[in-house]
């Protein structure tokens with residue numbers, strides 16, 4: 001099995017206690033206060049199309065396997081899986097501020113969180129968890145207020161600008177100044193592979209006229225969209241300093257031996273997770 005990422009990248013590949021995940025160097029200097037990762041397929045117990053670190057209960061996988069996978073990634077990060085709060089995503093752009101009272105929701109107890117593609121908190125020992133299989137994971141850390149956020153930005157979320165919405169909710173809830181935010185744009189389907197129809201292309205142009213610069217048309221007239229690039233520009237427009245934004249540059253479909261990829265695996269795949277917690 002290949003181990004190398006095919007693209008040159010701004011991420012760090014980590015293997016700990018048998019679990020493989022990626023981290024972003026931009027958060028390295030905060031590691032005393034901040035836990036974060038984006039998972040890979042590797043290090044879990046699931047089999048078949050979910051081999052092996054599937055973290056979604058809504059895939060072709062058993063509940064026992066998914067629970068064991070959560071325990072393994074939590075152990076690898078030295079956090080308590082019972083402190084995790086799971087999103088319930090709908091390709092929308094709503095972002096929810098959660099607290100210690102929400103710990104365990106969606107994992108060890110039932111959840112009343114539904115229809116939120118982003119989660120934020122400023123409390124320690126609350127582990128945010130969001131899910132992906134080609135969509136773009138966004139990580140936010142307000143270094144001054146010690147607040148964090150994760151959001152799921154697929155093409156719909158990107159058109160709806162969930163990055164801006166996440167920042168808005170952090171401002172409202174915690175008084176975050178975008179100048180204090182460090183952000184990472186994780187592995188997702190890249191411009192190399194994200195082929196879309198005319199109607200999706202047009203939605204981007206209608207939402208952001210400048211997104212033309214991030215849409216390519218090939219010789220056959222097919223459109224390809226650079227979601228990571230569009231999101232980075234949106235973050236800069238919201239006031240995050242450009243040198244505080246880490247863009248992974250990694251394509252999940254090109255690297256579907258490492259990452260679950262909806263397109264790369266023709267819809268039969270598991271789910272990756274972004275995880276973030278203040279210590």
Ligand SMILES: [Zn+2]
Nearest residue numbers: 192193251254
């Ligand atoms: Zn690709």
